[in-house]
Amino acid sequence: MSEQNRTESEPGTAGPIIAIENLGKKFVVGKTEVYALRNISLTIEKGEIFGIIGRSGAGKSTLVRCINMLEPPTEGRVLFEGRDMGALSKAELNIVRRSMGMIFQQFNLLMQRTALDNVCFPLELSGMSRETARKRAMEMLDLVGLSARAKAYPSQLSGGQKQRVAIARALAPSPKALLCDEATSALDPETTDSILALIRQINREMGITAVVITHEMDVIEKICHKVAIISKGVIAETGRVNQVFFHPKSDIARRLVVPEALHPDKMVVDHLYRLIFDGQSSYEPVLANLILACGQPVNVMYASTRDIGGTAFGQMVLQFPDDPAARQKILDYAAENLIYIEEFSRV
Amino acid sequence: MFNEALVELLWEGTVDTIYMTLVSTFFSYVFGMVMAMVLVITRSDGIRPQPVVFRVLDVLVNLTRSFPFLILMIAVIPFTRWVVGTTIGNNATVVPLVIAAAPFVARLIEQSLLEVDKGVIEAAQSMGASTWQILWKVYLPEARPSLINGSAIAATTILGYSAMSGAVGGGGLGKLAIMYGYNRYQTDIMFATVVLLIVIVQVLQSFGDWATRKSDKRNG
Numbered sequence: 001m002s003e004q005n006r007t008e009s010e011p012g013t014a015g016p017i018i019a020i021e022n023l024g025k026k027f028v029v030g031k032t033e034v035y036a037l038r039n040i041s042l043t044i045e046k047g048e049i050f051g052i053i054g055r056s057g058a059g060k061s062t063l064v065r066c067i068n069m070l071e072p073p074t075e076g077r078v079l080f081e082g083r084d085m086g087a088l089s090k091a092e093l094n095i096v097r098r099s100m101g102m103i104f105q106q107f108n109l110l111m112q113r114t115a116l117d118n119v120c121f122p123l124e125l126s127g128m129s130r131e132t133a134r135k136r137a138m139e140m141l142d143l144v145g146l147s148a149r150a151k152a153y154p155s156q157l158s159g160g161q162k163q164r165v166a167i168a169r170a171l172a173p174s175p176k177a178l179l180c181d182e183a184t185s186a187l188d189p190e191t192t193d194s195i196l197a198l199i200r201q202i203n204r205e206m207g208i209t210a211v212v213i214t215h216e217m218d219v220i221e222k223i224c225h226k227v228a229i230i231s232k233g234v235i236a237e238t239g240r241v242n243q244v245f246f247h248p249k250s251d252i253a254r255r256l257v258v259p260e261a262l263h264p265d266k267m268v269v270d271h272l273y274r275l276i277f278d279g280q281s282s283y284e285p286v287l288a289n290l291i292l293a294c295g296q297p298v299n300v301m302y303a304s305t306r307d308i309g310g311t312a313f314g315q316m317v318l319q320f321p322d323d324p325a326a327r328q329k330i331l332d333y334a335a336e337n338l339i340y341i342e343e344f345s346r347v
Numbered sequence: 348m349f350n351e352a353l354v355e356l357l358w359e360g361t362v363d364t365i366y367m368t369l370v371s372t373f374f375s376y377v378f379g380m381v382m383a384m385v386l387v388i389t390r391s392d393g394i395r396p397q398p399v400v401f402r403v404l405d406v407l408v409n410l411t412r413s414f415p416f417l418i419l420m421i422a423v424i425p426f427t428r429w430v431v432g433t434t435i436g437n438n439a440t441v442v443p444l445v446i447a448a449a450p451f452v453a454r455l456i457e458q459s460l461l462e463v464d465k466g467v468i469e470a471a472q473s474m475g476a477s478t479w480q481i482l483w484k485v486y487l488p489e490a491r492p493s494l495i496n497g498s499a500i501a502a503t504t505i506l507g508y509s510a511m512s513g514a515v516g517g518g519g520l521g522k523l524a525i526m527y528g529y530n531r532y533q534t535d536i537m538f539a540t541v542v543l544l545i546v547i548v549q550v551l552q553s554f555g556d557w558a559t560r561k562s563d564k565r566n567g
């Protein structure tokens with residue numbers, strides 16, 4: 001089966017907006033040096049949603065904070081629209097930061113300001129007049145669907161609403177990029193989906209480039225065009241999301257595309273294979289036809305439907321028979337019928 | 348025994364005490380605020396780390412705080428004379444009060460400012476806020492309830508100091524208590540001044556609590 005093309009127009013054809021070159025970050029804690037990031041090089045194209053995924057402590061937050069110099073890198077550099085962020089003066093940096101909005105897991109709203117005044121905040125910083133700022137802030141609240149709660153304080157809002165206010169605040173100064181550090185990790189699944197949909201809408205309608213940090217493959221699959229997998233401070237793999245999903249090259253990527261319970265340290269079963277097929281066709285015919293055609297029993301270990309960039313895919317993990325000839329028969333059948341299949345037990 | 352002259356005396360003492368307390372609190376707050384801001388932004392995880400500045404100010408604040416107030420008051424007499432031209436009376440009391448209270452107030456304010464969520468500071472930095480903007484638009488407003496609470500604590504502590512200053516030439520209720528209660532054994536006057544001091548503290552504290560609650564938007 002070939003890689004699915006995206007239905008929307010291809011973003012990222014306008015050239016890079018963020019270029020990370022051989023970036024490293026060393027923390028000195030007492031007398032010991034900790035490398036949080038090593039030799040990171042990434043290019044983020046204008047208009048794309050770029051996901052960065054990794055486990056806790058992998059260095060995701062450090063990386064995103066290096067992009068806007070909240071954390072100055074100790075090696076390498078970050079170019080934003082071709083300008084070296086590390087070479088800017090404090091005042092210049094503050095101006096460039098206005099073109100990169102940032103949202104956080106904990107929302108980080110000003111607790112003593114109303115929703116509206118929170119959105120006004122970045123506009124006040126740049127010296128916009130009070131009336132103009134309020135007007136712009138109202139538009140932004142409208143965009144995120146919260147104009148009715150303009151006068152509410154953050155303590156009176158739900159988590160999802162707080163994140164919407166934070167997004168409105170990040171968008172108010174008309175940024176070119178939006179940096180999202182685990183923006184949905186504090187939210188329930190439904191709210192997560194609505195926030196992700198909002199980020200995608202902003203990306204499509206306003207052409208804002210988004211860098212999305214997460215530890216959940218779901219988030220990457222739902223909205224990202226490209227993904228970088230980061231592990232222990234280095235990039236393990238990077239590419240288009242469907243490419244990484246179909247042909248994960250690194251161990252860590254292979255682990256990310258299936259649930260934890262199937263990881264080899266949790267499961268001691270031989271001859272596991274991963275099957276991917278068009279999610280529009282239901283599971284039964286695919287599996288039933290395979291079994292009927294090959295006359296071989298298979299054991300279903302896992303089956304799910306994945307939503308990758310808005311297209312549904314079926315994914316199954318199957319245990320094949322011990323007999324090599326029998327296995328080959330199944331593989332041949334899959335190849336004939338354009339079912340994408342790969343051995344999985346070696347993860 | 349509570350004749351008109353005495354009532355008059357107590358009234359004047361009360362007014363003097365309140366005057367000294369408020370004026371001293373105001374100036375301690377101004378100096379304390381400057382010190383607290385410098386401490387908060389220059390600490391190692393602050394927005395403008397300056398280890399040397401931080402250490403020096405930190406030690407200075409601790410040193411001043413460890414001076415017993417009565418000794419400090421005597422020690423700064425020459426300075427007091429230079430500032431207000433005299434060493435007795437209300438205004439002369441304000442000088443040592445401010446010197447003694449400012450470092451204490453600086454610590455109170457520092458604590459309040461440090462309670463502000465680091466994430467919010469970071470968000471402001473990510474939006475391109477300058478150091479001043481972070482101080483004025485984030486630290487101070489976000490810490491407001493805690494700052495108000497702290498200023499009530501500061502005022503009551505300074506009230507206590509001002510009463511103590513009665514022993515070495517200060518005015519107000521402290522002077523009355525010492526003059527009549529201690530030197531002339533008029534326990535009724537001493538008792539009256541104590542009651543008045545308690546009432547002032549209660550009023551200050553209740554007002555502080557009320558204003559703190561009123562200004563805090565975190566509880567809906």
Ligand SMILES: Nc1ncnc2c1ncn2[C@@H]1O[C@H](COP(=O)(O)OP(=O)(O)OP(=O)(O)O)[C@@H](O)[C@H]1O
Pocket residue numbers: 027028029034035036054055056057058059060061062063215
């Ligand atoms: N200020 C710091 N001082 C010292 N070490 C740090 C500092 N910040 C991060 N680190 C270390 O760098 C590594 C990466 O941290 P980082 O916060 O970037 O991870 P993360 O991928 O965002 O994790 P999580 O998913 O838990 O947020 C960790 O080992 C962490 O302990």
Ligand SMILES: [Mg+2]
Pocket residue numbers: 060061062182
């Ligand atoms: Mg993180």
